[in-house]
Amino acid sequence: MEEKEEQVRKSYYFTPLQVGYIANPIEPINIASDAKWTLDLKSGRPETEVIPIERHGAILGIVHKEDINKVGNFKESLVNRVLGKTAVPFMMPVHEVIEASSYINVVLERGLQNIRWDDPGWYVVEHKHKYYGVVNLRQMMEYSEAIQARDLKRAGEIQKNLLVQPELQDARFGFISYNRMANVVGGDWHKPLRINKDLYLFGCFDVAGKNISGALVTMSLGTCFATLEMVSYREGAQSLRKRDKPEQITSLINSLITKVNPPDVFVAGALLYVNFSTNMVEIHNCGLSPVTAFVPSDNMTIAYKTYKPNLPPLGLAGEFVPDPPQKIRISDGLRIVVFSDGLSDMSDIRGERYGDARTIQFLQNLHYIPADGFSTYVDREIDLWTKDTALADDVTLFELRFGNILPDVEQIPDNDSGGINGEG
DSSP: OHHHHHHHHHHHHOOTTBGGGTOBOOOOEETTSBHHHHHHHHTTOTTOOEEEEEETTEEEEEEEHHHHHHHTTSOHHHHTSBHHHHSGGGOBOOOEEEETTSBHHHHHHHHHHHOOTTOOOEEEEEETTEEEEEEEHHHHHHHHHHHHHHHHHHHHHHHHHHHOOOOOOOTTOEEEEEEEOSSSSOSEEEEEEEEETTEEEEEEEEESSOHHHHHHHHHHHHHHHHHIIIIISSTTOOTTGGGOSHHHHHHHHHHHHHHHSOTTOOEEEEEEEEETTTTEEEEEEEBSSOEEEEEEOTTSOEEEEEEOOOBOOBTSOSOOOOSSOEEEEOOTTOEEEEEOTTTTTOBOTTOOBOHHHHHHHHHHHGGGOOGGGHHHHHHHHHHHHHTTSOOOSOEEEEEEEOSOOOOOGGGOOOTTSOOEEEEO
């Protein structure tokens, strides 16, 4: 109850960013106090780790409670010595006197520049020129890190909400996606967008930068698409239908990314335009990993073809004309996979890269995985390869499935049997 009341009192005066919010309001002990009396007084507050020592209203230093306890281990004739004679050898100096309204990050930055490595960095905190409490650098660092962790968690929740995509209801195709961040926030993103009744856009993006910087660019990318969807391609909108040509849409997205980001920020991405009026898929690969198309063969092998980048990353160029144009005719059993390089670049405990060949084999195996087991299968592969290592980069992939790509269960070959034909 006392702790709760104390927190309410502190929050009444200070914001969570000010030193007064985390300062410990420990009453100081006069240097002339009796040592045994001090021990008895502090025994009722086991949470107290240190005791400020004062004389004539000025804080002389800080003594750990465990060092005060050492006083009680002297012979009986010494127990009643005054605190000034027994605690002085254990006293640590105060690093600085600071105002309780000071901001934690400012004090922390200054303290880390000036403090010795073996100094805990105790500060006396005053409020309106009166003693308020004590705090040290470690406490400020831990609190600051906790605030950052909380903010990152919240940013991760916002980004996760951005990644939640509405289901596209169209019997002509299936869309399956996967995303796994290497950190709380990251720089990968994917987006399905219906442009008109026969034209869809599916994008996979890997922004320049990681963690917070990457997440900020991802959010700007999400904002670009949200604006595009609301203004240009919402149901019934006609004003920008002249931009329904894929190269014009890609150019518009590039312009939006260029507009809202600094000049040195770019986004690698692959945009797939699925056009059912022409029965074709047009690929704009803007610096992403090769897009891979799989088609089952009569002998139960999976033929594949890769489509390498044919455009610069988004945000770096003004003109966007695919060269050469890359198109795939839609056929029954066609499966197109788009992925970020976090998949092929992930490393095991020995530093061995997963690599392009394993990636193709893994993507071929996905051909036989139903939609409801897709994420579990990808998670298992990543976990088996990385094991005790940290995932160095985000992994994002999605695939488009046209027609019936899943054979009967008894016809599915062993995933380790190989049997891939294709070209790089």
